[in-house]
Amino acid sequence: MNPELEELYQEVILDHARRPRNFGELPDAAVRVHGDNPICGDEIHVGVKFGPDGSLQDIKFTGHGCAISQASASMMTTKLKGKSRDETMSILCAFHDLVTSETNDASKTLGDLRAMKGVRKFPQRVKCAMLSWRAIEQALQQTRGELTITTEAA
Numbered sequence: 029m030n031p032e033l034e035e036l037y038q039e040v041i042l043d044h045a046r047r048p049r050n051f052g053e054l055p056d057a058a059v060r061v062h063g064d065n066p067i068c069g070d071e072i073h074v075g076v077k078f079g080p081d082g083s084l085q086d087i088k089f090t091g092h093g094c095a096i097s098q099a100s101a102s103m104m105t106t107k108l109k110g111k112s113r114d115e116t117m118s119i120l121c122a123f124h125d126l127v128t129s130e131t132n133d134a135s136k137t138l139g140d141l142r143a144m145k146g147v148r149k150f151p152q153r154v155k156c157a158m159l160s161w162r163a164i165e166q167a168l169q170q171t172r173g174e175l176t177i178t179t180e181a182a
């Protein structure tokens with residue numbers, strides 16, 4: 029494997045892809061977002077339940093697609109569960125920076141998610157990595173009901 033691919037498929041990513049955390053339906057979800065990345069064929073369905081204070085009390089996802097999309101969704105759910113809306117937005121921005129830019133200042137707060145930084149060398153994989161995060165972003169805006177997003181903006 030070349031070094032860039034090795035950086036992309038770090039052990040922690042492969043582990044989440046093989047054994048996704050918080051995988052399954054969330055029966056009492058307040059909002060469900062279906063994310064579609066047609067370029068790669070990734071699908072992510074995220075269910076979120078909010079606490080009385082608006083925090084992300086519970087998150088679960090289902091879906092299928094490449095290892096990066098599934099691992100990113102799994103790592104996202106473990107990172108964001110229990111977080112407030114503000115914390116979620118700042119983690120989301122930090123993660124977006126991590127996978128798209130060479131400056132890496134915010135990554136200290138990201139923990140295991142830093143393993144995703146290899147994605148920035150593969151622009152087509154950024155959409156895979158961001159799919160579940162775009163879904164959460166929409167979930168926070170919508171807060172209830174059901175909606176569909178796609179990485180191919182109209």
Ligand code: ZN
Nearest residue numbers: 068070094156
């Ligand atoms: Zn993908």
